[in-house]
Ligand code: SF4
């Protein structure tokens with residue numbers, strides 16, 4: 001099991017596809033150090049092996065080193081998901097000493113101009129290049145995470161080269177998922193069919209060329225797929241998210257589903273929430289499914305796809321993911337693709353906002 005620990009929603013960047021909710025938590029709402037420490041212990045007892053220290057920007061928390069040490073001390077494999085902003089030599093040393101196992105560094109583009117425009121933060125690209133060096137020098141395994149979308153997908157070959165240049169062992173080419181802030185920028189971000197085909201081919205080619213050098217994880221554009229992805233590996237099956245205020249969610253976007261009640265680690269133990277929480281049991285297993293999922297031979301492969309996408313597009317979370325060719329709502333996905341038009345000009349993003357942007 002893996003736990004995404006959203007330590008804060010504060011972030012110096014303002015990516016227009018941020019997976020954080022539109023209603024961001026403030027600093028005053030965040031869990032305190034001792035509360036996170038307890039949660040890490042409870043996670044380890046529950047069977048979590050892998051914790052993603054994420055945000056927002058986790059480095060915005062002054063206690064990041066202490067939290068990393070606590071997670072590591074509980075026996076969890078620690079992955080820091082970061083933009084790099086807020087890390088320096090001294091802090092990297094402290095994180096390495098605290099037992100940090102892995103760093104996942106986001107890149108928004110392949111040059112300064114493109115990256116800083118998407119991230120909404122001048123100087124961000126240069127800082128990231130420097131942080132990659134710091135990670136490399138401390139021999140901490142590095143993953144480069146590149147969210148791909150209409151405005152950077154044509155650079156896929158350069159993105160792959162950049163990951164090699166930075167000394168990453170793994171590259172995540174993740175096509176933008178339309179949850180959180182990406183939903184309000186769909187028109188600007190949705191890749192074309194041709195871009196998706198080109199990216200898939202480029203990834204396949206690079207996987208062969210870079211065997212033994214770079215592992216490439218590829219999250220394809222599900223809008224163009226025949227079947228949906230098994231979002232979260234199935235609801236309440238192998239993953240959970242804890243938001244900055246301690247609310248425990250089956251996925252990062254679950255709050256968009258009306259009627260679900262989310263428990264908080266301030267009130268209950270993680271085990272109680274995982275096993276008995278209403279939200280976790282709402283779509284666990286296959287009992288909740290309607291047709292066509294209920295009798296489909298893929299129901300334990302993709303678990304009906306993504307509940308949040310079903311909610312956002314088809315209007316009900318218990319429907320089949322509308323990406324699925326068997327879904328009666330597939331036409332809505334096709335309409336969304338068609339509405340892209342061909343005369344696209346680089347449009348302005350609606351950047352992610354935050355009540356407090358930490359710089
Ligand atoms: Fe998956 Fe449901 Fe489609 Fe079957 S019908 S492939 S279970 S989304």
Ligand code: FES
Nearest residue numbers: 231251306307308
């Ligand atoms: Fe919530 Fe897929 S993003 S289930």
